[in-house]
Amino acid sequence: MTVASLCAPVEHAIAHLKNWRILATGYRNRPQELPLAIETVAKLELYRLGR
Numbered sequence: 001m002t003v004a005s006l007c008a009p010v011e012h013a014i015a016h017l018k019n020w021r022i023l024a025t026g027y028r029n030r031p032q033e034l035p036l037a038i039e040t041v042a043k044l045e046l047y048r049l050g051r
Contacts, residue, residue, distance in 0.1 A: 013045075016045065017041060017042070017045060020041050020044075020045075
């Protein structure tokens, strides 16, 4: 496998997560809540993909 073939899925996942407004516009709430917000977005995306 080439490096590009390994990077592409990761880059697509990051781009997809940026479609969620919280990651595209910047996080403006308390920093302590950021990990929970990212975890929630990731779980919703996995649910949407059926994984």
